[in-house]
Amino acid sequence: xxxxxxxxxxxxxxxxxxxxxxxxxxxxxxxxxxxxxxxxxxxxxxxxxxxxxxxxxxxxxxxxxxxxxxxxxxxxxxxxxxxxxxxxxxxxxxxxxxxxxxxxxxxxxxxxxxxxxxxxxxxxxxxxxxxxxxxxxxxxxxxxxxxxxxxxxxxxxxxxxxxxxxxxxxxxxxxxxxxxxxxxxxxxxxxxxxxxxxxxxxxxxxxxxxxxxxxxxxxxxxxxxxxxxxxxxxxxxxxxxxxxxxxxxxxxxxxxxxxxxxxxxxxxxxx
Numbered sequence: 001x002x003x004x005x006x007x008x009x010x011x012x013x014x015x016x017x018x019x020x021x022x023x024x025x026x027x028x029x030x031x032x033x034x035x036x037x038x039x040x041x042x043x044x045x046x047x048x049x050x051x052x053x054x055x056x057x058x059x060x061x062x063x064x065x066x067x068x069x070x071x072x073x074x075x076x077x078x079x080x081x082x083x084x085x086x087x088x089x090x091x092x093x094x095x096x097x098x099x100x101x102x103x104x105x106x107x108x109x110x111x112x113x114x115x116x117x118x119x120x121x122x123x124x125x126x127x128x129x130x131x132x133x134x135x136x137x138x139x140x141x142x143x144x145x146x147x148x149x150x151x152x153x154x155x156x157x158x159x160x161x162x163x164x165x166x167x168x169x170x171x172x173x174x175x176x177x178x179x180x181x182x183x184x185x186x187x188x189x190x191x192x193x194x195x196x197x198x199x200x201x202x203x204x205x206x207x208x209x210x211x212x213x214x215x216x217x218x219x220x221x222x223x224x225x226x227x228x229x230x231x232x233x234x235x236x237x238x239x240x241x242x243x244x245x246x247x248x249x250x251x252x253x254x255x256x257x258x259x260x261x262x263x264x265x266x267x268x269x270x271x
Contacts, residue, residue, distance in 0.1 A: 131171020139163030
């Protein structure tokens with residue numbers, strides 16, 4: 001029997017691209033709200049090569065502790081010094097001063113830990129978790145320092161969740177800043193472009209949340225937290241269009257724009 005008499009072998013099964021969803025695994029529909037930002041973040045991602053052989057989890061916990069230590073004096077000064085000094089204008093401290101100062105020290109905590117313990121932040125999903133841990137540290141400090149102020153139990157329960165969600169944006173921005181640096185490249189040049197744009201966007205999200213909290217109807221403590229699902233929806237898109245919890249630390253494949261132009265329409269029929 002010649003080779004031509006044998007049936008052609010079946011094609012090999014298609015393999016998912018790195019981070020692409022596999023058949024049979026649950027996931028919600030993927031979004032694509034910010035394709036340009038996502039492609040820029042994806043271009044900065046690399047394989048994990050950590051300093052510590054134990055993986056990143058100890059560094060995540062260290063981020064929580066360092067953030068709490070750095071943020072605690074700033075939060076205490078804001079609550080017991082700046083806000084009373086402003087009198088009826090305490091909203092200025094609540095909306096602008098404290099979020100900006102806390103963000104600076106949360107970012108500093110992530111940079112310290114990533115430099116001393118990790119040696120890198122390989123992709124935006126590691127940055128997401130580092131930001132969440134930095135926010136949790138700041139949230140715990142907020143709870144401790146606000147124990148002397150009356151407030152509903154709901155507010156104390158949601159405070160660390162709010163801090164975690166808002167700080168995850170900083171974490172992704174810190175990943176972009178860390179990945180954008182190069183030997184001999186100054187900090188000013190490293191932060192240009194997507195790192196600065198993402199950090200600025202993060203600050204806008206935080207100020208909007210704090211601004212809603214300071215409005216008269218924001219005194220109903222549940223009102224500002226209506227923004228959190230929207231922020232999580234944006235975060236989901238920045239992470240690749242899906243949280244992909246089953247393979248969370250694997251970056252999702254980001255298809256680039258098509259390099260092939262659309263074919264021109266056929267010429268009109270002159271017959």
